[in-house]
Amino acid sequence: EPEVTQTPSHQVTQMGQEVILRCVPISNHLYFYWYRQILGQKVEFLVSFYNNEISEKSEIFDDQFSVERPDGSNFTLKIRSTKLEDSAMYFCASSEYRGQIGGYTFGSGTRLTVV
Amino acid sequence: GESVGLHLPTLSVQEGDNSIINCAYSNSASDYFIWYKQESGKGPQFIIDIRSNMDKRQGQRVTVLLNKTVKHLSLQIAATQPGDSAVYFCAPWGGGYNKLIFGAGTRLAVHP
Numbered sequence: 001e002p003e004v005t006q007t008p009s010h011q012v013t014q015m016g017q018e019v020i021l022r023c024v025p026i027s028n029h030l031y032f033y034w035y036r037q038i039l040g041q042k043v044e045f046l047v048s049f050y051n052n053e054i055s056e057k058s059e060i061f062d063d064q065f066s067v068e069r070p071d072g073s074n075f076t077l078k079i080r081s082t083k084l085e086d087s088a089m090y091f092c093a094s095s096e097y098r099g100q101i102g103g104y105t106f107g108s109g110t111r112l113t114v115v
Numbered sequence: 116g117e118s119v120g121l122h123l124p125t126l127s128v129q130e131g132d133n134s135i136i137n138c139a140y141s142n143s144a145s146d147y148f149i150w151y152k153q154e155s156g157k158g159p160q161f162i163i164d165i166r167s168n169m170d171k172r173q174g175q176r177v178t179v180l181l182n183k184t185v186k187h188l189s190l191q192i193a194a195t196q197p198g199d200s201a202v203y204f205c206a207p208w209g210g211g212y213n214k215l216i217f218g219a220g221t222r223l224a225v226h227p
Contacts (some may be wrong), residue, residue: 004158033214042203043159043217056214091158101150103206103215106158 002026006108012113013082021077021110023092032075033093033104034067036060038043043091049075050098083115123202125222132191136221138205143186146209150179153220154201162190162203186203192223199226 006015006023015021034046037106048055049067066078075094089111093104128134140148147166151159165172165179165188171177178191192199202220 035217042219043153045216046213048214049160063132086206103161103208106160109156109158 006107010111023075025094029094035091036088038088136190145207
């Protein structure tokens with residue numbers, strides 16, 4: 001069964017440093033998403049991406065965040081200057097269609113720890 | 116330091132019993148509803164979905180019921196197994212929202 005792959009599984013970084021979280025969506029999917037989950041809290045939407053541009057973003061997704069699809073397979077989330085409160089699990093997801101029945105396929109996540 | 120987390124409603128069941136997890140939603144214009152399961156340390160995993168023009172849908176060991184009158188849906192798991200232990204979310208789709216919005220979820224704890 002096709003999977004969404006995320007790397008690394010765990011990233012530790014110092015406050016103020018830049019991090020790039022990587023995702024390889026399912027190959028024939030066209031819509032890509034990032035969500036995050038702070039420990040013990042619910043999964044929160046960050047951003048959706050289609051046709052090489054952001055479709056929608058949440059209030060969380062401020063100027064410190066950016067997304068990119070640098071080639072035909074990778075989808076990245078960059079945090080320019082990490083803060084302690086950025087510590088969370090970050091989930092990438094993809095879907096073939098925007099309103100796809102069955103929803104999105106999620107990756108296993110990257111645990112980001114900012115120290 | 117102390118961590119403050121979301122207090123999830125928890126459903127505790129014995130292995131082999133049936134489980135019913137409930138979800139209330141607010142957007143009456145949602146086109147369909149999806150149930151996800153999240154095991155500890157993993158991403159949400161699709162379980163089953165239901166269109167807004169249906170009131171029941173069955174899968175393998177799972178049944179989803181939708182009551183649009185009271186904006187409520189439920190997930191029934193038959194013969195609950197230890198592997199069913201997870202947090203369960205319902206996520207409405209559509210009705211003006213082009214993204215999945217997750218609620219807080221319900222924790223299902225299955226005891227042998």
